[in-house]
Amino acid sequence: MSKSEMLRYINLPLALSFLIQTGTALTILSEVRLPNKDLLFGIHEYNGLALIALIAAHIFLNWSWIRVTFFPAKKKSPTTS
Secondary structure, X not given: OOHHHHHHHHHHHHHHHHXXXXXXXXXHHOOOOOOOHHHHHHHHHHHHHHHHHHHHHHHHHOHHHHXXXXXXXXXXXXXXX
């Protein structure tokens, strides 16, 4: 499986996990009264762990682009003797 195929399978869950994390965080911060707030905290906690794993996989698969874009190779200047 190529990197681009793997990214297809990682990007959608990454986006959904980010939206879930944002939604649960906003719900927790807004102090909405919920009948089972422990469930919301559990979802937020375990989704946060999944989000970290998906971000790590995304960075790993895009590392060559990150390295070229943000850490370009330094050109050696000709030395004069």
